[in-house]
Amino acid sequence: MTVEPDDGSTKALRLRLADALGKSGDLRTQAWRAAVETVPRETFIPGFFEAIDDPRETMWRPVTPDLVSTRERLELTYTNETWVTQLNHEISAFDTDAPIPGVPTSSSTLPGLVVRMLEELHVGNDDRVLEIGTGTGYSTGLMCARLGQEFVTSVEVDPAVAGRAKQGLAAAGFAPDLVVGDGLVGHQPGALYDRVIATCSVRHIPDAWIAQTRPGGLILTTMLGWLGASSGLVRLEVTGGGKAEGVFLGGTDSFMPARPHAAPPISDDLSSWIDDVDTTERYTDVGPEILDPWDAITPIFIAQLAAPAAQLLSYSLDDGPMLDHVVDASQRAVAILYAPPNGSAVVRQAGPVNLWDQIEMAVLEWLAAGSPALDQFRISITPEAQMVWYGDPNGPLSWNLPTIR
Ligand SMILES: C[S@@+](CC[C@H](N)C(=O)[O-])C[C@H]1O[C@@H](n2cnc3c(N)ncnc32)[C@H](O)[C@@H]1O
Structure with a gap:
């Protein structure tokens, strides 16, 4: 793989991207605009995958200098799109000549989202990030351009991805402190930081991020659950003594989970248990429509808080219609949702906890509170607990986050 030097030929494309991000409202300040105009995205994604719609499964078309014309590749590079750069933890676009299936495991995030997050980070000159x-x-490069490379430390868990990022940054003229390792433990040698920003999504805020941020400093991250809601963007202010207070910023963004925070795979054994288990059936006031991410995001978010280890699977039983299965693998519990044509909703549950009872109760409380949007929710962190709440931290709309410490 070769990394192209920045010969200035993409300046016009960078200006075009900056204009587009300004128009969308993501890019708001001159300082970050200058960074977008300066940093050549192509040095960070010399090769990437483009999704091709296929009725059976998503296929990934490699876009590399050998396979695609420079003009098309640069056009794609400078569109406001997320480009997948790794599949299945190991395959890069340079490893194949033809479209292949796979699960994205690293990407160059949507530039609009990158700059929105950078704007929301509220950095000042001389802030250490x-x-x-x-x-x-790419986002590391933007921060180097804005703050100076000596103010930027970045941690990547995947050594191959980190190696390519180092090359890309060098080609763009930057040499920040790059660390290969688990970013969930932060990077103590560089602490204290003024800002921590995560471009992978977490289920709870790692203690290390709080400990390594100075009091008054900010942490910006997306938070995920396992029922399929996009991640909610959160900004926390560290207040000292292992504590932090934060707000959800509204809007939702899809981000890759930080590696240990992804939902565990469902074992064959658990699948067989779900197929055969005796269930208890009842009508429910909260039907499967609340699990539709294209409808409204807050109800799924509430469901995730109410049943934090539950994940959503969709499959049919006995060749019937596709049904939503809410499954908690750790407790071996399942709720299967049906929406019969008469407009009612039915749930069948099994296991030591009734997952849908928990979700239904929380969603009904949320409806009774006037269906507040995500940006009305707050997050409070102490060394003992992490809590997401609306209105009153001790009220009915408050939940402890699952913390694996
Ligand atoms: C969406 S990509 C980052 C996009 C990047 N900021 C950019 O502009 O290209 C998320 C990255 O987080 C990395 N990652 C996942 N879990 C991690 C962890 N525990 N520590 C550090 N990096 C992690 C993934 O390997 C992946 O490269």
Whole structure:
């Protein structure tokens, strides 16, 4: 793989991207605009995958200098799109000549989202920033351009991804402190930081991020659950003594989970248990429509808080219609949702906890509170607990986050 030097030929494309991000409202300040105009995205994604719609499964078309014309590749590079750069933890676009299936495991995030997050980070000159999830290094490069490379530390868990990011950053003229390792433990040698930003999504805020941020400093991250809601963007202010207070910023964004925070795979044994288990059936006031991410995001978010280890699977039983299965693998519990044509909703549950009872109760409380949007929710962190709440931290709309410490 070769990394192209920045010969200035993409300046016009960078200006075009900056204009587009300004128009969309993601890019708001001159300082970050100058960074977008300066940093050549192509040095960070010399090769990437483009999704091709296929009725059976998503296929990934490699876009590399050998396979695609420079003009088309640069056009794609400078569109406001997320480009996948790794499949299945190991395959890069340079490893194949033809479209292949696979699960994205690293990407160059949507530039609009990258700059929105950078704007929301509220950096000042001389702020020292820790980034979790170097990925391609593009967002790292933007921070180097804005703050100076000596103020930027970035951690990437995947050594191959980190190696490519280092090359891309060098080609763009930057040499920040790049660390290969688990960003969930931060990077103590560089602490204290003024800002921590994560470009992978977490289920709870790692203690290390709080400990390594100075009091008054900010942490910006997306938070995920396992029922399929996009991640909610959160900004926390560290207040000292292992504590932090934060707000959800509204809007939702899809981000890759930080590696140990992804939902566990469902074992064959658990699948067989789900197929055969005796269930208890009842009508429910909260039907499967609340699990539709294209409808409204807050109800799924509430469901995730109410049943934090539950994940959503969709499959049919006995060749019947596709049904939503809410499954908690750790407790071996399942709720299967039906929406019969008469407009009612039915749930069948099994296991030591009734997952849908928990979700239904929380969603009904949320409806009774007037269906507040995500940006009305707050997050409070102490060394003992992490809590997401609306209105009153001790009220009915408050939940402890699952913390694996
Ligand atoms: C969406 S990509 C980052 C995008 C990047 N900021 C960019 O502009 O290209 C998320 C990255 O987080 C990395 N990652 C996942 N879990 C991590 C962890 N525990 N520590 C550090 N990096 C992690 C993934 O390997 C992946 O490269």
